[in-house]
Amino acid sequence: MSTELTEPAEATGEAVPDEETPVxxxxxxxxxxxxxxxxxxxxxxxxxxxxxxxxxxxxxxxxxxxxxxxxxxxxxxxxxxxxxxxxxxxxxxxxxxxxxxxxxxxxxxxxxxxxxxxxxxxxxxxxxxxxxxxxxxxxxxxxxxxxxxxxxxxxxxxxxxxxxxxxxxxxxxxxxxxxxxxxxxxxxxxxxxxxxxxxxxxxxxxxxxxxxxxxxxxxxxxxxxxxxxxxxxQDTLHDEAAFAKEAKADSFGNTPGSQLLPDLRGKDVVFTFIESYGRSAIEDPDIAPGVDKTLDASTEALKKAGFHAKSGWMTSATYGGSSWLGHSTTMSGLWIDNQQRYRTVMAGDHLSLTKAFQKTGAWDTVGVMPGVQKAWPEQSFYGLDKVYNAFQMGYQGPKFSWSTMPDQYALEAFQRLVHGKKRDKPLMSEIILTSSHQPWAPIPKLVDWDEIGDGSVFDPIEKAGLAPSDVVTNSARSKQEYGKSVQYSVTSLTQWLERYGTDDTVLVFLGDHQPIARVSGTNASRDVPVSIVAKDPKVLDKIASWHWTDGLKPAENAPVWKMSSFRDRFLTAYGSTPHPSED
Incomplete structure (x- = not known):
C-alpha cells in the first residue's frame, strides 16, 4: 500500500481501501x-x-x-x-x-x-x-x-x-x-x-x-x-351469481324469427354509436353552442332531404369510458355496468337487438368497427354476419390519436363495401364511430366526399391538428376540442344519410356515454342523446307514444330511460311478440 493512501487514513481514523480491496x-x-x-x-x-x-x-x-x-x-x-x-x-x-x-x-x-x-x-x-x-x-x-x-x-x-x-x-x-x-x-x-x-x-x-x-x-x-x-x-362476488341468473331470463328469448320486427321488414336499419356523445355536449354552456348549432343545422338539412327525426335521452351504464358496456347494455336489454357482467352476457345466449334482425332471416347483418384492432369474438353475440375492423376498410391515411380513421372515411367505406351494393335482402348495420373519442386531438375535418379515396387526403389535416399533449392536461381546451369532435361526428353521419339514404333507410344513433369528468363535470348525469331518423312517416309513428322531441336535439324535459330498456321498447314498438325464455 502506498504512503499516499495510508497517511490520510491514519490521520483521520478512517479505513481507506486501496485498489485491490473491494468496497x-x-x-x-x-x-x-x-x-x-x-x-x-x-x-x-x-x-x-x-x-x-x-x-x-x-x-x-x-x-x-x-x-x-x-x-x-x-x-x-x-x-x-x-x-x-x-x-x-x-x-x-x-x-x-x-x-x-x-x-x-x-x-x-x-x-x-x-x-x-x-x-x-x-x-x-x-x-x-x-x-x-x-x-x-x-x-x-x-x-x-x-x-x-x-x-x-x-x-x-x-x-x-x-x-x-x-x-x-x-x-x-x-x-x-x-x-x-x-x-x-x-x-x-x-x-x-x-x-x-x-x-x-x-x-x-x-x-x-x-x-x-x-x-x-x-x-x-x-x-x-x-x-x-x-x-x-363482496358486492361483486354476490352480483356475479345474481346477474348470471338474471341474464338467463329474456322476454323475447323464445320468440320465433317470424314474430320479430315485422314492422321494419324491407327497411335498411343502421344502429350507430357516437363515441362520448353525452348530454353535456348539448347542455353544458361551454360546449353546447357549437353542438346545438350543428344539430339544428343537421335537422334542417335532413328535412330538405325528406328525413324526419325524433330524439330522447337514455341513461348510460357507463361513464367516461368502457364504451363496450354502453353498446352491450343498449343491445342486450340488460344493465351491464362492469366487466364481469359483460363477460357473462357475451358468453351466454341472451338475444341482442342486432341478433334479433339476424334471427328473422330477413336481413343481412354487418358491423363496421374502426376501433377494433384484434380478434372480436363478440361478433357472435351481436349476430353480425360480417364485421369490418380497422384493417379491413382499405384505409391508408393517418391515425387521429386513438381513432384509427376519421368517421367520414368509415362511413364512406361502409357505403362502398356494403351499403351501396345490390343485395337480395335489406341490411341491418351496427357502426361505431370513433372520431369523438378522447383525447380529442387531432380532430379530422370534413373533406369532399368524392375526394376521400383511400384516406390519404387526411394526411395534411392530421399534421396540422393539435397534439394530444396540448389538450389532455387542459380542461378548458379539452371541452373546446370535445365539442368540435362531436360536431364533426354528427355532421359526418348526417351528411352520409343525406347523400346515401333512401326511402327505406332507418337510422338510429346515440352516444355510448358521457365524456370524462374533466369535460362533463364532477356532478354530470350519465344521460346520452338518442335519435331515430327515417323518411317513411310510419317508422316514426310507431314511436309516437314515446313522446320524444322532434328533430335531432332532445328537449331538456324529454323522457329519460335507462339504456337497458331500449331493446324491449324498440322490439315492441316495431311489432315483436314476447315469448319469454325460462330463467
Whole structure:
C-alpha cells in the first residue's frame, strides 16, 4: 500500500481501501457510522429530517382521500385513529414481532395508497371507484390508449414508471412505519403517555363532533377505505351469481324469427354509436353552442332531404369510458355496468337487438368497427354476419390519436363495401364511430366526399391538428376540442344519410356515454342523446307514444330511460311478440 493512501487514513481514523480491496456493504455501513460520530450535529439533523418525512408520509397515507376534488389542506389536519391503534400495538410487542408488524402495516398502507390513487383515476375518468376484482384488465386498456394516443415510448415509459413508483412506495412506506415504531419504543414511557393523550383527544373530538372547515378532526379514513374496498369485493362476488341468473331470463328469448320486427321488414336499419356523445355536449354552456348549432343545422338539412327525426335521452351504464358496456347494455336489454357482467352476457345466449334482425332471416347483418384492432369474438353475440375492423376498410391515411380513421372515411367505406351494393335482402348495420373519442386531438375535418379515396387526403389535416399533449392536461381546451369532435361526428353521419339514404333507410344513433369528468363535470348525469331518423312517416309513428322531441336535439324535459330498456321498447314498438325464455 502506498504512503499516499495510508497517511490520510491514519490521520483521520478512517479505513481507506486501496485498489485491490473491494468496497463491501459492511465497509459502507462502517463508514456511515464513522461519519455520524465525526459529525454528530449534521447526523442528528438528518435523522430527525428523515423521521419527520416518515411521519408526513405515514400520516398523509392514512388521511389520503380517494377523490381529486377532496385534496384540500383540511383533509390532512385530522387525527387518524389508525395511527393511535398502531402505536398501542407497537408498544406492547417484543422487538422482532414489532418490526414484522410495523413492516407489514407499512406495506398494507402503501397498497391502500395505491388503491386510493387508482380510485382517483377511475373516478376522474369513469365516474366510479376501482374494483379490485374486475378492473385490473382495464389497466392494459389504459396502456393501449396511451400508446395509441401518445406513442409506444410514452406508454412503455409510463408503465415502467408506474411499476417502479408502486414498488418504491411499498418499500418506503414499510421503512417509514418501522422507523416510527423504533422511535416510539426508544422511550416507552414517553411513547405511552403520548399515545394515551392522542387517544383521549381523538375520543373527545369524535364525541363533540369538532371540525376544521367542515371536516371532522377525528378520522378513521384508512379503516373506512378498507371497508369500502372489502364491500366492493363482496358486492361483486354476490352480483356475479345474481346477474348470471338474471341474464338467463329474456322476454323475447323464445320468440320465433317470424314474430320479430315485422314492422321494419324491407327497411335498411343502421344502429350507430357516437363515441362520448353525452348530454353535456348539448347542455353544458361551454360546449353546447357549437353542438346545438350543428344539430339544428343537421335537422334542417335532413328535412330538405325528406328525413324526419325524433330524439330522447337514455341513461348510460357507463361513464367516461368502457364504451363496450354502453353498446352491450343498449343491445342486450340488460344493465351491464362492469366487466364481469359483460363477460357473462357475451358468453351466454341472451338475444341482442342486432341478433334479433339476424334471427328473422330477413336481413343481412354487418358491423363496421374502426376501433377494433384484434380478434372480436363478440361478433357472435351481436349476430353480425360480417364485421369490418380497422384493417379491413382499405384505409391508408393517418391515425387521429386513438381513432384509427376519421368517421367520414368509415362511413364512406361502409357505403362502398356494403351499403351501396345490390343485395337480395335489406341490411341491418351496427357502426361505431370513433372520431369523438378522447383525447380529442387531432380532430379530422370534413373533406369532399368524392375526394376521400383511400384516406390519404387526411394526411395534411392530421399534421396540422393539435397534439394530444396540448389538450389532455387542459380542461378548458379539452371541452373546446370535445365539442368540435362531436360536431364533426354528427355532421359526418348526417351528411352520409343525406347523400346515401333512401326511402327505406332507418337510422338510429346515440352516444355510448358521457365524456370524462374533466369535460362533463364532477356532478354530470350519465344521460346520452338518442335519435331515430327515417323518411317513411310510419317508422316514426310507431314511436309516437314515446313522446320524444322532434328533430335531432332532445328537449331538456324529454323522457329519460335507462339504456337497458331500449331493446324491449324498440322490439315492441316495431311489432315483436314476447315469448319469454325460462330463467
Amino acid at each position: 463491501t456493504l459492511r465497509g459502507r455501513l462502517a463508514h456511515w457510522r464513522t461519519w455520524r460520530t465525526r459529525r454528530p450535529v449534521a447526523a442528528r439533523a438528518l435523522s430527525w429530517t428523515v423521521t419527520a418525512l416518515a411521519a408526513v408520509l405515514v400520516f398523509g397515507a392514512l388521511l389520503l382521500p380517494n377523490r381529486v376534488g377532496a385534496l384540500e389542506y383540511n383533509r390532512f389536519t385530522r387525527l387518524p385513529v389508525e395511527a393511535i391503534l398502531g402505536a398501542v400495538v407497537v408498544l406492547v410487542l417484543p422487538r422482532r414481532p414489532r418490526v414484522i408488524v410495523a413492516a407489514l402495516s407499512g406495506v398494507l398502507l402503501g397498497a391502500l395508497t395505491v388503491l386510493n390513487l387508482l380510485d382517483m383515476g377511475f373516478l376522474e375518468y369513469l365516474g366510479r371507484g376501482f374494483n379490485l376484482v374486475l378492473d385490473w384488465g382495464l389497466l392494459d386498456d389504459a396502456q393501449a390508449y396511451v400508446e395509441d394516443s401518445m406513442g409506444k415510448a410514452t406508454a412503455v415509459g409510463a408503465a415502467v414508471g408506474a411499476a417502479v413508483l408502486v414498488v418504491l412506495l411499498l418499500v418506503v412506506t414499510a421503512s417509514a412505519t418501522v422507523r416510527l415504531s423504533n422511535l416510539l419504543v426508544s422511550d416507552r414511557q414517553t411513547g405511552t403517555r403520548a399515545t394515551l393523550i392522542a387517544g383521549t383527544v381523538w375520543i373527545a373530538c369524535s364525541a363533540l363532533g369538532l371540525q376544521i372547515d367542515g371536516v371532522p378532526i377525528a378520522s378513521d379514513r384508512a379503516g373506512g377505505a378498507l371497508k369500502i374496498q372489502a364491500r366492493r369485493v
